[in-house]
Amino acid sequence: MLSKLLRAKTPNVIRSARGGPDNTRSIAKNRLNAALSRDRYDLLGPVRSGRRDSLERDLYAAISSHLEVDSEFHELEIRRLNDSFYLVASVRIQAMLPWAPAG
Amino acid sequence: MSEIRLGGKGKTTGNPSVCSERDSRITTAAIPPSKTIVVTSGKGGVGKTTTTANIGAGLALRGHRVVVMDTDIGLRNLDVVMGLENRIVYDLVDAIEGRCKLNQAMIRDRHQQELYLIPAAQTRDKNCINPEQLTDLCRRLEEDFDYIIIDCPAGIEQGFRNAIGPAQEAIVVTTPEVSAIRDADRVIGLLEAAELQHPRLIINRIRPGMVKRGDMLDKDDIVELLAVDVLGLVPADDRLITATNQGVPVIHDRKAPSGQAFARIAARIDGDDVPLMDLEPKSNLMNRVRYLMGINRSEYTHA
Numbered sequence: 001m002l003s004k005l006l007r008a009k010t011p012n013v014i015r016s017a018r019g020g021p022d023n024t025r026s027i028a029k030n031r032l033n034a035a036l037s038r039d040r041y042d043l044l045g046p047v048r049s050g051r052r053d054s055l056e057r058d059l060y061a062a063i064s065s066h067l068e069v070d071s072e073f074h075e076l077e078i079r080r081l082n083d084s085f086y087l088v089a090s091v092r093i094q095a096m097l098p099w100a101p102a103g
Numbered sequence: 104m105s106e107i108r109l110g111g112k113g114k115t116t117g118n119p120s121v122c123s124e125r126d127s128r129i130t131t132a133a134i135p136p137s138k139t140i141v142v143t144s145g146k147g148g149v150g151k152t153t154t155t156a157n158i159g160a161g162l163a164l165r166g167h168r169v170v171v172m173d174t175d176i177g178l179r180n181l182d183v184v185m186g187l188e189n190r191i192v193y194d195l196v197d198a199i200e201g202r203c204k205l206n207q208a209m210i211r212d213r214h215q216q217e218l219y220l221i222p223a224a225q226t227r228d229k230n231c232i233n234p235e236q237l238t239d240l241c242r243r244l245e246e247d248f249d250y251i252i253i254d255c256p257a258g259i260e261q262g263f264r265n266a267i268g269p270a271q272e273a274i275v276v277t278t279p280e281v282s283a284i285r286d287a288d289r290v291i292g293l294l295e296a297a298e299l300q301h302p303r304l305i306i307n308r309i310r311p312g313m314v315k316r317g318d319m320l321d322k323d324d325i326v327e328l329l330a331v332d333v334l335g336l337v338p339a340d341d342r343l344i345t346a347t348n349q350g351v352p353v354i355h356d357r358k359a360p361s362g363q364a365f366a367r368i369a370a371r372i373d374g375d376d377v378p379l380m381d382l383e384p385k386s387n388l389m390n391r392v393r394y395l396m397g398i399n400r401s402e403y404t405h406a
C-alpha cells in the first residue's frame with residue numbers, strides 16, 4: 001500500500017532523468033497533483049476550524065501513548081491515488097517504550 | 104459544510120475515465136431539468152463569457168427560450184461578445200434596485216427571437232447586489248424561460264457568491280493549464296460546499312497538436328486530477344476570435360470547430376446523449392505546412 005503511494009508520488013522529472021517519458025505534459029500533471037493535494041489539505045485546516053491542528057494533536061496523543069515520538073510530524077498530508085484519498089502521516093520514533101502485552 | 108474535496112466522482116463511479124453522458128441522462132429523467140446554470144472558473148480569461156454566449160445561443164437554436172445574464176458587475180463583456188453593446192439602456196442592477204421593470208433590462212438578441220441578454224452594470228461594483236436578490240430575480244425569470252445562463256466573474260469573492268446563489272447547476276470552464284486547473288479545483292470545492300453537487304467541466308482552448316506531442320494535459324489527465332464529469336471539449340480556434348471581433352457567437356459559424364463543440368455542449372445540457380469526441384489534429388501535409396507557417400485557421404478536424 002505505502003509503496004504504491006510512494007511510487008505514485010515519484011515525479012516524472014525524476015523518471016525522465018532515468019530515461020522515462022520526457023514531456024511537459026507529465027511534468028504539469030505531477031506538479032498539479034502535488035499542488036491540489038496541498039490545497040485540499042490546507043483547506044482541512046486552520047481557515048475554518050483549526051481542524052488540521054486538532055488532527056495533528058489527536059494523532060500525536062494516540063501515538064505517544066504507545067511510542068515516544070517527535071512532537072512534530074515529519075509528514076502529515078492527504079495524498080491521492082486514482083480515485084481515493086489517503087491520509088499519510090509519518091513521525092520519527094525517538095525511543096521505543098518497553099513493550100507491554102495487552103491485558 | 105466543509106470546503107474540502109474528497110473525491111467527488113470517485114465515490115460514485117470509481118472510474119474517472121468513464122464518460123458521464125449516461126449518468127447525466129438518468130439524472131435529467133428523474134428530476135426536472137435545471138433551469139438556472141452558472142458558468143464559472145475561478146481563473147480569469149479562460150472563456151466563461153464566450154461559453155455563456157454560445158451555450159445561450161445554442162439552447163435558443165434548439166428552440167428554447169433563454170436568458171443569458173452577465174453578473175460581472177463593473178467589467179461587463181457578455182454584451183460585446185453578443186454584439187449587443189449599443190442596445191443597452193437598463194442593466195441588471197437597475198432591475199434589482201427597481202429603477203426599471205425586469206423586461207426593460209432584457210435585450211433581445213440580434214440573431215434569435217427567443218434569446219435575451221441581461222447586461223451587468225458597468226459603473227457599480229460586485230458588492231451592490233447580493234445572492235438573495237439575484238435568486239429572486241432568477242426565480243421570476245424561470246417562470247417564463249427554459250434556461251437562465253449566468254456568466255460569473257473571475258475570482259471566488261462576492262461576485263462569485265452572487266452568481267452561484269440562484270444556480271441549480273454549475274459548469275466549470277478551464278483550460279489545459281496548471282493554474283487554470285488548480286483554480287478550477289478550488290472552485291469545484293466551493294461549489295460542492297454550496298450544495299451545487301456534480302459541477303460539469305468544459306475544457307477550453309485545447310490544442311490537439313500539443314496534446315499529441317505530449318506538451319499539453321489531455322482530457323483524461325484533467326478528469327483524473329479534478330474528479331468531475333466532462334461536459335465538453337473546445338479547441339483553441341482562430342475562427343472564435345474572428346467571430347467575437349464581429350460580435351457574433353461562434354456557434355453561428357458552421358465551419359468553426361469551436362462552434363461545433365459548443366453546439367454539442369448545448370445538446371448535452373439539453374439532455375441529449377452526445378458522445379464526447381477526442382479532438383484530433385489535422386494530419387494532412389498541406390495543413391501541417393500551413394500550420395507551421397502560421398497561416399492555417401484551425402488545427403483541427405472536428406470538435
Ligand SMILES: Nc1ncnc2c1ncn2[C@@H]1O[C@H](COP(=O)(O)OP(=O)(O)OP(=O)(O)O)[C@@H](O)[C@H]1O
Pocket residue numbers: 144146147148149150151152153154175180256257307308309337338339340341343344347361
Ligand atoms: N476556444 C477559444 N479559442 C480561441 N480564443 C478563445 C477561445 N475561448 C476564449 N477565447 C478568447 O479568450 C479571451 C477570454 O475569453 P472570455 O472573455 O470568454 O473569458 P472569461 O473567462 O469570461 O474572462 P474573464 O474572467 O475576464 O471574465 C477572449 O478574447 C476570447 O475571445
Ligand SMILES: [Mg+2]
Pocket residue numbers: 151152153175180254255256
Ligand atoms: Mg468574462
